[in-house]
Amino acid sequence: MAYTKEDFKKLVEDIQSQDWYKNPIGFGIARVDRGQLNPEKILQATYPLINWEENYGSAAVLLNALKKAGNNVDTSGSELVCSVSDAFLAECIESFRPYIPEAKGDAHKNVQVISALSSLPIDSGYTADDYKVVFIFEDTDAKSVESAYLKLYALSTGKAALRSLNLNGIFGQLHNVAWVGNQPIELDWLRENEITLKLSGQYPSITKVDKFPQFLDHVIPADNTRVLDTNKVRFGAQLAGGTTVMPGAAYINFNAGTEGSVMVEGRISSSAKVGAGSDVGGGASILGVLSGTDGVPVTIGENTLLGANSCTGTAIGDSCILDAGVTILPGTKIALSEKAVAAIKEINPDKEISTSMKGADFLGVNGVHFRVNSTTGQTIAMRSTREVKLNADLH
């Protein structure tokens, strides 16, 4: 008797109705890189596909297959990491059967992953234990390298919003390793083999030493996105389509990034984000919560220009300009002429604008041009010449 899509639907409903079952927040299957000296040490987890608040049918199939394959499937914890087994794959293939013929291109990606796993050549160098089925049920501290990577993937693929995830525990879970491109190497292995490797001319070309890989090691950007130097974007950063990251003084840390087409020639520190159409000038610094801000993550609005070597430690609105070299911290005293107050008030009718403000007072204020008067050295604000889209609700 043929097993149909209708049967698949019933299977999923049946699984989801069982007591032990719980929908995960995110899940996926990863290939792990293990320590050269200590194979118990997971150095990296590579996901061909991740699911985040989606594809619960596939989640049900995978959890059910793990259970049938004899794994202890405990959905009461915050996460679950199981090794792939032949029994698990066979069960998945059986359940996914009606979708296998059409699992191509963008369709049924989870089915594609199972098919690809099932048909890996025997001499791939990896064993079933190098593939992990990973579920996150609660967004608490990461308890494994695999779940830490799953969260970073959720951010870097744009499936989870910046600042929306609990990233505690990630630094603790990841190991500091040497990288040769996207291949991690234990530092201790290098130490043990340094003499032989160096004398025989086999010492590897280390490209970095860090806990994190790069964004481009794991994520394929949109066609109109450019990253001119892979070292400039850490894994866990988010780049909206149309973003360009230049190789001069740019850097985007994890849990930071862009929400639209942005030119990035400066630094976007962890927790900071920049709106569509904005320009982070050469060497401009957007500070992170750990240094120079008042603890509030910095948001830069849309269509705003941060000039070369400017520095921002507090929120800046839409259509603003910071002149090259200007620093605005939360406590920076900024003077406005009566004319400037009126002009800025006109486009920000619901905001308090006065002749003497601090950097932090400009939260949500649009169309401001921050300058240093080169005659007096005074930091001033005036109406920006950049077009401001007025909020229709306010008028």
Added chain:
Amino acid sequence: MAYTKEDFKKLVEDIQSQDWYKNPIGFGIARVDRGQLNPEKILQATYPLINWEENYGSAAVLLNALKKAGNNVDTSGSELVCSVSDAFLAECIESFRPYIPEAKGDAHKNVQVISALSSLPIDSGYTADDYKVVFIFEDTDAKSVESAYLKLYALSTGKAALRSLNLNGIFGQLHNVAWVGNQPIELDWLRENEITLKLSGQYPSITKVDKFPQFLDHVIPADNTRVLDTNKVRFGAQLAGGTTVMPGAAYINFNAGTEGSVMVEGRISSSAKVGAGSDVGGGASILGVLSGTDGVPVTIGENTLLGANSCTGTAIGDSCILDAGVTILPGTKIALSEKAVAAIKEINPDKEISTSMKGADFLGVNGVHFRVNSTTGQTIAMRSTREVKLNADLH
């Protein structure tokens, strides 16, 4: 009967006198990298040699050989791109015959290219169609990837002056691709193969995603030139011998660069150029025409020091100093003492110098030291201590 150099000369004259013939501005033979999914998409063109306003004899031989090999040789368009064929190569070899024995080292490079092409091993992985003979007859918008690369080569080899070429259309012609070092990969190919590549541990180490390759992917710098990080110089930039590009915050974009021995630790934006003996300090920013200037490309003179984290949006003369952290934009108001006016006037007798100037007023003014008075915050200019070579014609 022996074919001699005299015969070659007559051949060239004969070709050049024909109606259809026209001397090209530039020409060369490129190997092209094609899309992995779409082989019609040219991802990169690599020229072992380019000719720019030179070697018209070789141009005549190549155009004639294309014609004899049956190509439609239309010299009335702005450019011509033809595939190499055995007939073309045979015809070239025949014409170049007297030069082949002495085509070694720096002699007869075009003949060397033809010889090398003729003797490529059959299993090189490339076909005749992967080699293109390319001519530019008019400096209009690039109409192909091959001609776009030829122009970028002309700039990066120093055969064409910075700002001298029409670069419109280059962004449109080049495809945004992933790079593994100097190998371009279609993003769509990565997407189609992501699951298999990642599961099998074959996902490539992407080094960047951009339309342009790097300068060092195509050009061998002078013996006294240093580029400490290939990501810091885009293809299409120009580096005069003796230039050093440091890996901190430096970047040199295409159609920008140096005209002599320059220490570069900061950014030289597209269209900007820096004279011999100058020093672009750590994090210093020279703005491009698209951001912060008044639309005039910025030229920095000779023997000038741009201090760390300074920012320049307007022309600066010879033997000037910008103090670290100082920003000079076209509209920046700058104060000069009477003494400073006199001292600067002394070495710039033909310039208007006054006690109140703007940044843009210093065009062509030499020997100026720009500072911010740390007591008053005022931006000031005084006589620089750097030696100024006076223009003998003026005295």
Added chain:
Amino acid sequence: MAYTKEDFKKLVEDIQSQDWYKNPIGFGIARVDRGQLNPEKILQATYPLINWEENYGSAAVLLNALKKAGNNVDTSGSELVCSVSDAFLAECIESFRPYIPEAKGDAHKNVQVISALSSLPIDSGYTADDYKVVFIFEDTDAKSVESAYLKLYALSTGKAALRSLNLNGIFGQLHNVAWVGNQPIELDWLRENEITLKLSGQYPSITKVDKFPQFLDHVIPADNTRVLDTNKVRFGAQLAGGTTVMPGAAYINFNAGTEGSVMVEGRISSSAKVGAGSDVGGGASILGVLSGTDGVPVTIGENTLLGANSCTGTAIGDSCILDAGVTILPGTKIALSEKAVAAIKEINPDKEISTSMKGADFLGVNGVHFRVNSTTGQTIAMRSTREVKLNADLH
């Protein structure tokens, strides 16, 4: 008759008592990379182990073995470079015999090097002449690539203190070459083979052109040290354990670095050093003796914060803060209120503090917060909020 550790000790004493013998400052055995065109040109020297003011027993054995193997062992010069030979290795093995069984892990590293050299496979691609035994007897100008590398290793492994070595002659000895990761290539070889390499698709992916390799090409950092981009740390730099070097605008040149756990997001120029617990903010510049300082190498104290895009050209004490964007050069005039003078004096009782100081006057002054008053543009100093450890000897 068994040769024992006691015999080894006697052998060493005997060698050391001979007239010709002299303890070296540093020594090691290097594998050298030779020029592709000119094999006499040494492009790089890779040491699996270096000794610096230590392990004089091994030094004696190596010098003695060279002598017995027929080398001209002249210890009266500043350095000695000899090729390895089978006779030399046999003599070393004989002398080191009692230590060979226990030469594992961290024990008897020099013995391990000799053992590894003796058991290199015959087809390693290297000959005995590619291995050099190198000694430095006097810290004068480097006279060979091998001794230049030995000094840079001494700095980068932390065995010699920053600024403690004579580095003259190093630039002169090292050749400017193209690098493909850690493999050096003569520029002339690239030029000679450019046509064939490019046409056949074999042109290498050059990663930089410089005289120096990178720190990570030769040194394995501590487990808690991170270098997020290998290009950011030149060989000859020193990184104390716990240092993190970010990939934005950071750079650490040779003979510069950190003396404890430091976050580095800015530039540490040659000759500059930074104390434990300090933070070099994004784009911050610490100037080197060649640009912007008064010729005194800049030392940054412990627990000090240099804000983003700040610039320092003079010594800064412990527990200081430079606000983002602030520049302090030796001659910068800095104003202090009476209250600030008193508060700073309190924790620096032995220093001259007044209401008008210059940057250079703050040498050894702790707990200072440098700012620019955003209302007046004046550069001011006040008491920093960072905790200052008072010197117990002074109280």
